[in-house]
Amino acid sequence: MTEQHNGQSLKEKLSARMSHIKGWGVDANPKNDPTYPMRKRFDGDHMTSWGRPAQQPGHEDILHSNERPDVTRVFGTSAPVSGLSGMIRRCAFKYSEGRFAHWLLLLAADRVNMVEGFAQDICHGRATNCITDKGLKAKWKYDRNTVVTQAAVGVAVVGVLALICLRRHRLPQRGFALVQHAFHQPSRLENFLLHSKNLMDLSRHFLRSKI
Amino acid sequence: MLAMNYRGPGRVRASHKPMPEILHPQDAIVRVTGSCICGSDLHLYHGNVPDTRVGTTFGHEFTGVVEEVGPEVHNLKVGDKVLVPFNIACGRCVFCKQGLFGNCHESNPEATAVGGIFGYSHTAGGYDGGQAEYVRVPYADVGPVIIPDDMDLDDAVLLTDVVPTGYQAAEMGGIQVGDTVVIFGAGPIGIMAAKSSWLFGAGRVIVIDQVDYRLEFAQRYAQCEVYNFRSIEDPVLFIKKITDNLGADVCIDAVGAEAAGSALQTFTGRKTLMQAGSATALQWAINSVKKGGVVSIVGVYGPTGNMIPIGNVLNKGITIRANQTSVKRLLPRLIDHVQNGVLNPKEIITHRIPLQDVSDAYRIFSDKLDGCIKTLLIT
Ligand SMILES: NC(=O)c1ccc[n+]([C@@H]2O[C@H](COP(=O)([O-])OP(=O)(O)OC[C@H]3O[C@@H](n4cnc5c(N)ncnc54)[C@H](O)[C@@H]3O)[C@@H](O)[C@H]2O)c1
Ligand SMILES: [Zn+2]
Ligand SMILES: [Zn+2]
Numbered sequence: 001m002t003e004q005h006n007g008q009s010l011k012e013k014l015s016a017r018m019s020h021i022k023g024w025g026v027d028a029n030p031k032n033d034p035t036y037p038m039r040k041r042f043d044g045d046h047m048t049s050w051g052r053p054a055q056q057p058g059h060e061d062i063l064h065s066n067e068r069p070d071v072t073r074v075f076g077t078s079a080p081v082s083g084l085s086g087m088i089r090r091c092a093f094k095y096s097e098g099r100f101a102h103w104l105l106l107l108a109a110d111r112v113n114m115v116e117g118f119a120q121d122i123c124h125g126r127a128t129n130c131i132t133d134k135g136l137k138a139k140w141k142y143d144r145n146t147v148v149t150q151a152a153v154g155v156a157v158v159g160v161l162a163l164i165c166l167r168r169h170r171l172p173q174r175g176f177a178l179v180q181h182a183f184h185q186p187s188r189l190e191n192f193l194l195h196s197k198n199l200m201d202l203s204r205h206f207l208r209s210k211i
Numbered sequence: 212m213l214a215m216n217y218r219g220p221g222r223v224r225a226s227h228k229p230m231p232e233i234l235h236p237q238d239a240i241v242r243v244t245g246s247c248i249c250g251s252d253l254h255l256y257h258g259n260v261p262d263t264r265v266g267t268t269f270g271h272e273f274t275g276v277v278e279e280v281g282p283e284v285h286n287l288k289v290g291d292k293v294l295v296p297f298n299i300a301c302g303r304c305v306f307c308k309q310g311l312f313g314n315c316h317e318s319n320p321e322a323t324a325v326g327g328i329f330g331y332s333h334t335a336g337g338y339d340g341g342q343a344e345y346v347r348v349p350y351a352d353v354g355p356v357i358i359p360d361d362m363d364l365d366d367a368v369l370l371t372d373v374v375p376t377g378y379q380a381a382e383m384g385g386i387q388v389g390d391t392v393v394i395f396g397a398g399p400i401g402i403m404a405a406k407s408s409w410l411f412g413a414g415r416v417i418v419i420d421q422v423d424y425r426l427e428f429a430q431r432y433a434q435c436e437v438y439n440f441r442s443i444e445d446p447v448l449f450i451k452k453i454t455d456n457l458g459a460d461v462c463i464d465a466v467g468a469e470a471a472g473s474a475l476q477t478f479t480g481r482k483t484l485m486q487a488g489s490a491t492a493l494q495w496a497i498n499s500v501k502k503g504g505v506v507s508i509v510g511v512y513g514p515t516g517n518m519i520p521i522g523n524v525l526n527k528g529i530t531i532r533a534n535q536t537s538v539k540r541l542l543p544r545l546i547d548h549v550q551n552g553v554l555n556p557k558e559i560i561t562h563r564i565p566l567q568d569v570s571d572a573y574r575i576f577s578d579k580l581d582g583c584i585k586t587l588l589i590t
Binding site (some may be wrong): 034037038039040041042044045047048050051052053054056057058059062063064065067068071072073074075076077078079081085089092093097100103104106107109110111113114116117118121129130132133134135136137138139142143 | 218219220221222223224234235236237238258261262263264265266267268283299301303304305308309310311316317318319320321322323324327333334336337338339349350379382383484513514515530532534537570571572573574575578580581
């Protein structure tokens, strides 16, 4: 480990500069290196620039972290930013990597991008790929029970939602019945709750009919 | 050419894409002979990595044949069979010079915290990956290694990530002779970490997971103790009890952001993305390690932040070590280990699936179907 460190020569160099600080470096111990063997120490440990390779062309359009001065000498060209998701991504790169806004905007852009991809697929007549893309063929082959259970739960959830929607359409009668019912309740709290709910339901219905 | 194509969370397909081209004098184009699906790809597949754009091709574990080289590539020639480390590294920046090839500062414009990685979203540079017939390999003189003639291609492809990552997980644990090592995760990485822990002199190696077939495989392949946390009410308490109530010397997190086992972590980390992945395994690792012990993290987490008991890290005097693996740094040693039969990675490949069927391949690996440990996509 020690031969990988040139801590000593650096120490000599620095100690002249640090002579005004009493005790500078007296406890320095190159062996106390929790980064070993992950990091190989060398003369240039503190260098901040290096002979950079040639610049890959087309870097003008590449978004880069504002924690670095420019685009790296190479970069990927996988999926250039475009559309609404692209606008969100551009906005995200105004924030540094330490900010939640940066990452949350990127995640939001990913979801928008997914819808854009979906639209693209439909335009190209590939909507059914939603099923094959999910690898449901393999799922069906190796884990049929889960597919069946998930499908059943899906159907149940859709069923319940449909029922709720249907009942909403019958709001006027329901609201009236609830008002009637509320006045026959013994508990004051229950009365209060039911009255408020009725009022809300009725006003919602009223509003909806006006719009 | 045919390539894997990401369409949104849980949806991928094989489709035709333009051939990659030399875009920089140090580029090479490699015809892929085999590429694997990694646990890291699952973070992308589940839509948990920010800036994963629709239309990108994943894949950072691949071998291939050099098809074309740029004018500044001197170490490779057309026709060479190569294994390509998952990190894209320039070899010149201060971090590459320090051997931190996973932390190169000249390969990823989009983020400074992580170096460039093949097929790993724009947060890791926006490169198309190797789950394709052809791939562009930047800085081709730095990463790729010519596959020795006597090496099996299945062994070679696992040297691009799985073997070095498992090995580095153990190495970062600073394992001393006789140490008890607990590894969370019996995926390819956890299994390889278990195998590697013995090489550093561990006295006892314990692997924790929730999938029985994986635990059985780990037990057989890495000759370790295994426990299914689904049958244990409190995994941390359990580990304390089997380690003389003190805890393990070293704990390794080989799970990362997709961890199961805690409803709160799962809800906030995986379902709603309120934290950068579910940190259940890391929480268990910190709580199960001995005072003064080491927690080594190779499981991947997102950039925003996670719910972990940092107070316990302080009070117990724990050392945490973590990194993306520096594949190139470790390759000489690991190629030796494979050639001498100390490590036999190819045994973990359980599935060979044509690239054409990539949607099914992802589903099988992601949902742990059909006894899957590691999937190789064949082009
Ligand atoms: N640092 C690096 O350079 C690097 C390289 C490769 C992979 N990785 C990361 O390593 C991790 C593992 O990769 P893999 O390919 O083995 O993935 P995998 O998905 O195949 O395996 C993960 C395993 O963890 C298990 N698991 C889930 N929750 C758990 C918990 N709470 N405790 C214990 N086990 C639990 C799962 O059942 C699964 O078997 C991933 O996060 C991946 O991104 C990191
Ligand atoms: Zn990988
Ligand atoms: Zn570099």
